[in-house]
Amino acid sequence: MIEKVIERVKELLEGGEIKGFVGLCNKNGHTAPYLFTEVAELDHLVVGDFQNPGDARYPLNKLLIDLYRAYPEEKFGVLVRGCDERGLNDLYVWNQLTPKNVVAVGIPCPQELADACGCPKPYPDNSVAEPIAEGAEAQDLIRMEALGVKERFTQWMEVFSKCIKCYGCRDICPMCFCKECSLELDELIPRGEMPPEIPIFHLVRAVHMAGRCIDCGLCNEACPVDIPLRTLYKKVGDIVYRKFNYRPGFDKGKSPLNVLENK
Amino acid sequence: MGDCHYLYGNVATEKRIKFMKQLLEFVGIEGERLRRKWVSSAEAPEFVEEITDFVNTLKALGPSPLKREQKPDQPSAKVAVA
Amino acid sequence: MTNSVDEFELSDCIFITGSNTTSSHPIVATRILRAKKKGAKIIVADPRRVHIADLADLYVSHRLGTDVALLNGIMYVILDKGWENRAFIEERTEGFEEFEKVIKDYPPEKVAEITGVAEKDIETIAHWYATAERGSIAYCMGITQHTTGVDNVKTLANLAMLTGHIGREGTGVNPLRGQNNVQGACDMGGLPNVYPGYQPVTQFQIKEKFESAWGAQLSDKVGLTIPEMTSGLLEGSMKAVYIVGENPLLSDPDASHVEEALKRAELVVVQDIFMTPTAELAHVILPAACFAEKDGTVTNTERRVMRTRKALDPPGEAKTDWEIIADLSNRMGYPMDYSSAEEIMREIASLTPSYGGITYERLEGEGLQWPCPTKDHPGTRFLHKDRFVRGKGLFHAIEFKPPAESTDDEFPLWLTTGRLYFHFHTGTMTRKSGALTGEIDEQYVELNPEDASQLGISTGDEILLTSRRGQIRAKALVTDRMKKGEVFASFHFVESNANILTNPAFDPIVKIPEYKVCAVRVEKAAS
Ligand code: SF4
Numbered sequence: 001m002i003e004k005v006i007e008r009v010k011e012l013l014e015g016g017e018i019k020g021f022v023g024l025c026n027k028n029g030h031t032a033p034y035l036f037t038e039v040a041e042l043d044h045l046v047v048g049d050f051q052n053p054g055d056a057r058y059p060l061n062k063l064l065i066d067l068y069r070a071y072p073e074e075k076f077g078v079l080v081r082g083c084d085e086r087g088l089n090d091l092y093v094w095n096q097l098t099p100k101n102v103v104a105v106g107i108p109c110p111q112e113l114a115d116a117c118g119c120p121k122p123y124p125d126n127s128v129a130e131p132i133a134e135g136a137e138a139q140d141l142i143r144m145e146a147l148g149v150k151e152r153f154t155q156w157m158e159v160f161s162k163c164i165k166c167y168g169c170r171d172i173c174p175m176c177f178c179k180e181c182s183l184e185l186d187e188l189i190p191r192g193e194m195p196p197e198i199p200i201f202h203l204v205r206a207v208h209m210a211g212r213c214i215d216c217g218l219c220n221e222a223c224p225v226d227i228p229l230r231t232l233y234k235k236v237g238d239i240v241y242r243k244f245n246y247r248p249g250f251d252k253g254k255s256p257l258n259v260l261e262n263k
Numbered sequence: 264m265g266d267c268h269y270l271y272g273n274v275a276t277e278k279r280i281k282f283m284k285q286l287l288e289f290v291g292i293e294g295e296r297l298r299r300k301w302v303s304s305a306e307a308p309e310f311v312e313e314i315t316d317f318v319n320t321l322k323a324l325g326p327s328p329l330k331r332e333q334k335p336d337q338p339s340a341k342v343a344v345a
Numbered sequence: 346m347t348n349s350v351d352e353f354e355l356s357d358c359i360f361i362t363g364s365n366t367t368s369s370h371p372i373v374a375t376r377i378l379r380a381k382k383k384g385a386k387i388i389v390a391d392p393r394r395v396h397i398a399d400l401a402d403l404y405v406s407h408r409l410g411t412d413v414a415l416l417n418g419i420m421y422v423i424l425d426k427g428w429e430n431r432a433f434i435e436e437r438t439e440g441f442e443e444f445e446k447v448i449k450d451y452p453p454e455k456v457a458e459i460t461g462v463a464e465k466d467i468e469t470i471a472h473w474y475a476t477a478e479r480g481s482i483a484y485c486m487g488i489t490q491h492t493t494g495v496d497n498v499k500t501l502a503n504l505a506m507l508t509g510h511i512g513r514e515g516t517g518v519n520p521l522r523g524q525n526n527v528q529g530a531c532d533m534g535g536l537p538n539v540y541p542g543y544q545p546v547t548q549f550q551i552k553e554k555f556e557s558a559w560g561a562q563l564s565d566k567v568g569l570t571i572p573e574m575t576s577g578l579l580e581g582s583m584k585a586v587y588i589v590g591e592n593p594l595l596s597d598p599d600a601s602h603v604e605e606a607l608k609r610a611e612l613v614v615v616q617d618i619f620m621t622p623t624a625e626l627a628h629v630i631l632p633a634a635c636f637a638e639k640d641g642t643v644t645n646t647e648r649r650v651m652r653t654r655k656a657l658d659p660p661g662e663a664k665t666d667w668e669i670i671a672d673l674s675n676r677m678g679y680p681m682d683y684s685s686a687e688e689i690m691r692e693i694a695s696l697t698p699s700y701g702g703i704t705y706e707r708l709e710g711e712g713l714q715w716p717c718p719t720k721d722h723p724g725t726r727f728l729h730k731d732r733f734v735r736g737k738g739l740f741h742a743i744e745f746k747p748p749a750e751s752t753d754d755e756f757p758l759w760l761t762t763g764r765l766y767f768h769f770h771t772g773t774m775t776r777k778s779g780a781l782t783g784e785i786d787e788q789y790v791e792l793n794p795e796d797a798s799q800l801g802i803s804t805g806d807e808i809l810l811t812s813r814r815g816q817i818r819a820k821a822l823v824t825d826r827m828k829k830g831e832v833f834a835s836f837h838f839v840e841s842n843a844n845i846l847t848n849p850a851f852d853p854i855v856k857i858p859e860y861k862v863c864a865v866r867v868e869k870a871a872s
């Protein structure tokens with residue numbers, strides 16, 4: 001797979017179609033996001049399988065937004081999985097990126113990763129290779145929904161109480177792009193408290209992600225105290241789909257919860 | 264709907280409440296604890312009726328689970344930095 | 346740490362004391378909480394109800410400075426119930442009889458009296474920890490920053506040896522280091538009595554080894570500790586001080602005294618990345634490079650030597666610490682002509698047995714844990730596997746001693762100090778970050794609701810906090826995190842510096858000051 005990715009990126013760079021490629025780089029025994037601008041550097045390009053498939057994922061789209069803000073005229077390539085492609089689609093809708101500035105180079109995820117993610121579509125449409133896995137069900141969500149309301153309360157409060165207000169979930173989220181963040185609003189969540197007020201801290205973020213979360217699970221991976229944030233956000237997506245028939249990144253048009261222009 | 268003083272304010276509220284009720288249920292807080300009703304400033308009796316009804320619903324539900332979480336001797340401190 | 350951070354996940358009982366783990370060492374806490382999820386028992390003993398106490402299976406709040414009593418009480422129960430590990434004691438330790446005699450003096454009734462911890466809780470801790478398959482201890486400054494700091498640590502070691510919870514995966518006595526490289530700084534001989542790798546300056550062969558490597562005459566005398574330097578400056582026996590990356594004006598106890606000492610010095614040189622309150626008193630300021638502006642290594646709490654890499658050039662005239670030191674040395678007439686941090690690492694490896702096998706090449710990726718004596722040694726995950734460094738593990742017979750200072754009518758409350766989650770040490774770095782100052786940027790003194798109501802104080806009130814050494818003004822935070830009779834202040838805020846109050850009395854052996862206990866008075870400030 002990586003050969004195909006390298007081949008494609010090489011083509012794009014050599015043809016001058018893109019200014020640079022936002023991908024993952026393996027150097028000095030570490031995998032990290034990197035902006036490739038020279039073909040010679042591509043030896044270090046990896047897809048982010050460190051010990052297990054996809055265990056070195058990063059919010060590359062978020063870095064792309066920064067690049068776009070700094071160089072609005074230039075075109076960049078970006079490495080995407082299925083979830084990242086959904087993210088790109090949605091970021092176009094939210095005017096954080098424009099398709100004319102982006103070339104996505106997609107890779108399909110293996111079944112193992114798709115199952116672990118409970119991912120509905122573990123491959124991008126725009127891909128260097130055919131899909132190798134089928135969509136999987138969100139087992140964690142099914143399990144949680146089967147519990148009674150009291151039990152759910154106990155379980156969520158127990159995990160939320162571990163929160164150390166590191167803002168990691170927000171900072172890693174490729175769909176968090178606001179300049180001002182409600183999580184920093186003293187009136188909503190008193191500042192300076194650790195742990196932050198629960199469950200308000202987590203619910204405020206969840207509300208703001210409704211109609212935006214593309215279910216990449218990065219928040220879950222970033223959380224240092226293992227709060228099952230992905231389960232929470234799967235529910236957020238589920239509610240938006242069932243109540244408003246909208247799936248961010250799949251469906252065309254603006255989120256029904258984007259009330260600003262959706263009178 | 265849509266003839267709100269705050270333009271599309273009631274449209275937005277309607278959607279958010281719909282969403283929020285479901286989210287609260289999911290984290291274990293009964294959705295009935297959140298209620299939305301359109302009452303104009305000229306409709307005092309309707310307002311009273313609605314509030315009375317809501318209070319009754321809440322009484323039937325009993326204290327909020329969040330209340331039980333709060334330690335009795337914990338004052339509503341501005342900061343509780345650990 | 347005797348063991349590695351990820352080994353906490355393998356423990357089935359973790360005893361945390363004097364550590365606000367989730368707040369100060371979140372990644373260590375990650376492992377501890379994962380162990381809990383797998384069924385491990387988490388015990389927290391801390392005078393202040395820190396965040397991790399709320400997540401523990403058992404939390405006890407002993408009185409400030411009563412650690413030895415509490416631990417001896419736990420060991421009394423272990424011996425009484427026969428939960429000790431006889432085989433381990435016989436094969437791997439000595440001094441047990443002497444130790445046992447002392448422990449006999451700490452029955453739970455007496456310990457409950459001293460510490461305020463219920464007898465049944467002392468028994469539960471003893472039961473869970475001693476009967477665990479793999480018991481692990483994590484501690485931090487709450488244990489060490491006392492006049493009995495060494496006693497406290499030795500007592501924890503006693504507890505681990507008594508139960509055989511050392512020298513195996515998922516066990517151990519694990520001090521959590523407070524900075525990314527405080528372990529490395531100590532490893533490199535940043536202490537008055539040793540060369541790199543804890544090789545004593547007083548040993549003739551060691552001195553000779555370094556003399557021949559460095560081509561210079563070296564002293565065989567132990568240097569000065571920080572409290573000795575402060576008094577040296579005050580008495581005039583010391584004239585000059587060169588401070589690298591420290592802000593003693595805020596971080597040392599009895600700050601007014603420190604300020605006086607620095608003002609008396611004929612020469613104060615401060616090397617730092619930012620202008621600090623201490624630097625403001627300096628005659629010469631040497632601007633240093635920050636972590637992202639230099640190549641090198643740090644050694645973390647689990648003895649892991651890790652590479653850091655330069656991402657940016659230092660701003661202005663700033664240079665890396667080693668370049669400044671080499672430059673200075675060259676001008677003083679002792680040439681140091683290193684060309685890179687890597688060259689220095691090669692010298693470290695050649696003179697430091699525990700770092701002997703470490704090279705930059707081998708540090709790619711995850712790094713290496715010392716001891717790593719040879720080029721083909723894989724590094725060491727946990728210490729004391731089959732033997733202790735000294736051969737047999739020595740039990741120390743340690744009696745409880747109360748804190749250096751006591752409360753009285755004038756100073757009726759105990760003050761303890763520490764960090765807040767949102768700031769680091771004296772705030773020289775974190776108070777420059779809007780994200781962090783936006784969370785909190787002023788001193789809140791935490792006190793118990795009962796004490797507060799007696800004093801007529803509510804959260805947000807301006808209060809005066811006074812000790813035998815000085816006074817600060819701050820806001821009050823009424824919280825049941827504190828128990829009656831004890832108050833907490835952080836040392837991040839220069840305008841309301843808790844170390845104006847703290848007691849400079851120090852541990853007789855390692856000279857660590859008693860930051861964690863002193864007597865104070867709280868009163869509402871006139872508005
Ligand atoms: S899964 Fe988490 S990180 Fe990913 S888009 Fe949703 S909220 Fe953001």
Ligand code: SF4
Pocket residue numbers: 162163164165166167168169170219222223224225226227
């Ligand atoms: S990443 Fe986890 S611990 Fe950090 S703020 Fe988010 S929920 Fe809290």
